[in-house]
Amino acid sequence: MQAEGKLLSIYFTAGYPSLEDTVKIIQDLEKSGIDMIEIGLPFSDPLADGPTIQESSTKAIKNGMTSKILFDQLKDIRESVSIPLLIMGYFNPMLQYGVEAFCKKCQETGIDGLIIPDLPVDVYHEQYQQVFEKYGLINVLLITPQTSDERIGFIDRVSKGFIYMVSSASVTGSGEGFGNAQTQYFERIDNMKLANPQIVGFGIKDSETFDQATKTSKGAIIGSAFIKHLTKFGVDSIASFVDSIR
């Protein structure tokens, strides 16, 4: 946790820009003072993502990234990195790997949890929660401005760790800054006094949106803006991006 008390998490797509960049990106992010990392397992059809993450995923798959290669690359990651690491990916690649085998591998590697946008809370709760817990993994569930209070309550009860608060009705990378609607939504959630802390994602791209997003939440996640930075400036420029946020 940083001095200002707000957690900054970064998402990147594993296998992008180059297949072998994964470990370096994670190490440099930790050195730059990032609090948590979401390692994106690329998927051919990422429904909840905008063009930036779709393109980085397409490129990563083209570069040869697979679940197996990602786990191989992360095999010794805990020797050099200590901040929380999550894998964010769509459900189909995990289903093909075998959900239990995937969870087991995460535990062996030192992954702390998973974010799976297209695994709804109901299905998770009925079919997979036991497996996740068996291997000590948290599952980070999403809420949006349209999620009802009742469903947020259910998600809060099922969650163990934190809740991913999607900032607006959008896919990733489409932020135009935050307006009144977001402020009201952030306050509404804050007033619910949930058991799990919230981290805001989608539409956070610079220090201004980061500050707005973290007024009432524990932290925020930046994805598309970081990928754009990598595309433009390469993997040796990670610190400058992080410095620009805070």
Add this chain to the structure above:
Amino acid sequence: MTYHANEKGYYGEFGGAFIPEMLYPNCEELRHNYIQIMEEPSFKEEFDQLLKDYVGRPTPLYFAKRLSEKYGTKIYLKREDLCHTGAHKVNNTIGQILMAKKLGKNRIIAETGAGQHGVATATVCALMGIECIVYMGEVDIARQAPNVARMKMLGAQVRPALSGSRTLKDATNEAIRDWINNPVDTHYIIGSVVGPHPYPDMVARFQSVISAEIKWQLMEKEGRENPDYVVACVGGGSNAAGTYFHYLDNPDVGIIAVEAAGKGVNSGESAATSALGKIGIIHGSKTLLMQTNDGQITEPYSISAGLDYPGVGPMHAHLFKSGRGEFISVTDDEAMTAGLEMAQLEGIIPAIETSHAFAIFDHRKFDKDDVVVVNLSGRGDKDLDTYIDYFKL
């Protein structure tokens, strides 16, 4: 045992709604209301009236005498090619536009591959005066210029899908993203029995008018409601779902699904999902789909643009897995030959999708007294260029 969807949208182990939380309210609103709305007398009345006066239903059930003689069995054709816009697709878009109105939506989005569903959606939006946006892969826009022009003439906006392989599955992704970005005022008209619950069941119900008509029409012609077999081509599977619907739970009626083998099931250029697919998740549904060992969705191939979807509707995955349906794959060449034969024996030029269904008679013998109903899902006008190239006409 039923082969219909249960209340959670599962057909056996297939179906469900594997959607990001951002889509939950949209799908939930639909799931909560769709059956109730479809059963309202005012909805039924308007739907039936439009099917009759606007679409031209009932479509004929035609006894194909010369085709029957050639193959030594009794073949009936359900003439969906005579529907307004030239295919069965409009049955669903009429139903869904009325559904959208009941739900108070004033903006329609749709995906399209070859453009048939896009045209059917643009048509009903023009009819109702509702804004229409159709997502279409950039590659498909280039190779389906006449349908792009039709949609534009009907007042729709055609937006290119520039991501991934820039074909049908990517157009579907873009439409879903649009829906995520516009959760309140927009209804997404999916064109097949695919996608998250309740879409597969809702679309199947709108298309079920096909088998409802077959039942009474066959009673008039043969003195019985049940044929021995119903046959349809399957891409996503909407015309097939409509053809099977009222026969699903009747074991006396054989169900035959014809898939596109492209250049051969094992050629690497195929769309035969039942043969090549594994269970997985595509566009919010657990079903059989073509994918790599690592779970990346692969690009299918068929000469027919309407059959090259990498998945299949969950109803069909269940029919295949349970053995209730007989699945046969037909190559490009076999389909084209069957299309030509249909033209010359019956004077009907079928869509290339439909031609796949007719190739069944070279794959499989039927008894002399069998009554076989084949759904003639669409007409071939849109495919003339492909037929011309193929046969050097």
